[in-house]
Structure formats: structure tokens, C-alpha cells
Amino acid sequence: MKTFKFFQYAYLVFAVLFLYxxxxxxxxxxxxxSLLLGATAVFMFFFKQRFSKKIENKDRK
Known part of the structure; x- marks a missing residue:
């Protein structure tokens, strides 16, 4: 599960690179x-973060 968190932040790194x-x-x-790809990377970060929280909450129940 920790690798998923690593990939979440990798999207932010790619967003910064595309912005540059x-x-x-x-x-x-x-x-x-590049702006389009950067915006997509930011969207994917928040999407993966939300999806990860849903999975954690599902596992707790």
C-alpha cells in the first residue's frame, strides 16, 4: 500500500516538471x-488520493 502513496506524489513531481x-x-x-499534461497530473494526484482513502475506509469496516 505504501507504493501507491509514492506514486501519488510522483504525479505532483511530473506536474511540476510539465509546468517548468x-x-x-x-x-x-x-x-x-505541457500545461494540459501538468493539469492531468494534478487531477490524477487528487483522484488517486481520494481513491486510496476510500479503499482504507473499506478495509477498516
Whole structure:
């Protein structure tokens, strides 16, 4: 179960990397793709976190 928590925070690391890439390539069309991928990574972080809490609560009952 601890590996799932590691992957949750890996999504945040990827979001920061994509944000940096978007800023570095701001004038290019590649920046929009990086912003989209960064937003997706943030969404996946919160989705995985919520899903993990649901599984923990289910196991306790």
C-alpha cells in the first residue's frame, strides 16, 4: 500500500516538471500540451488520493 502513496506524489513531481517545460517553451505550441499534461497530473494526484482513502475506509469496516 505504501507504493501507491509514492506514486501519488510522483504525479505532483511530473506536474511540476510539465509546468517548468510549459514556462520554458511559452511561445511554442508545445507549451499548451505541457500545461494540459501538468493539469492531468494534478487531477490524477487528487483522484488517486481520494481513491486510496476510500479503499482504507473499506478495509477498516
Amino acid at each position: 517545460d510549459a514556462i520554458a517553451n511559452w511561445g511554442d505550441s508545445k507549451a499548451y500540451m
